[in-house]
Amino acid sequence: MKLEKILVPLDGSKLAEAALDAAIGLAAGAPVTFSLIRAAEAHAVPVGDPAEAQVRVVREAEEYLAAVRESLAKRGITNVVTGVWYGPAAVSIVEAAQARKADLIVMSTHGRSGLGRLILGSVAEAVLRGTRVPVCIVRATDAPVEQPPGRAEVETGRGSARV
Secondary structure, three states: OOOOEEEEEOOOOHHHHHHHHHHHHHHOOOOOEEEEEEEEOOOOOOOOOHHHHHHHHHHHHHHHHHHHHHHHHHOOOOOEEEEEEEOOHHHHHHHHHHHOOOOEEEEEEOOOOHHHHHHHOOHHHHHHHHOOOOEEEEEOOOOOOOOOOOOOEEEEOOEEEEO
16 A cells, blocks of 8 residues: 555544554655644533634644644654544544545544443544545553454463464
8 A cells, every 4th residue: 555645633632642653653754744633623502602612622723733743843744734624523534534535544542442432432433434544543552452252362371372
């Protein structure tokens, strides 16, 4: 697969930014354009101007992406474009990947399962199901590792073996 455009969705967290290092590693010094996006969505509040809230969240997202771009420039990575997409995260990522003609999406996930995933949902899974663009998912280092259903492990003196 030839990589020319890598889309990296960011949400302002250190976990999301871990996907940047993975994307840089996958580019392996090739002349890749990194497209950093952030979904922004103002949540309705009973008082106040909803348009003002929308402008505020977009402005904050733009400032955050500018700071990330500046940080990458200090590392010598200058082929970086940024954009704020207004709307839910998964929809925004899928739309941005299509609009930017991304060759790869590199994003992070908390790796939640069970009730946590049911309640909070999985943006990574929704993106994976919503696009034909290949997706590289970077997990949180502290995310629990679970065996796939139907696979048993037995402990041996040198580690574990599949049965």
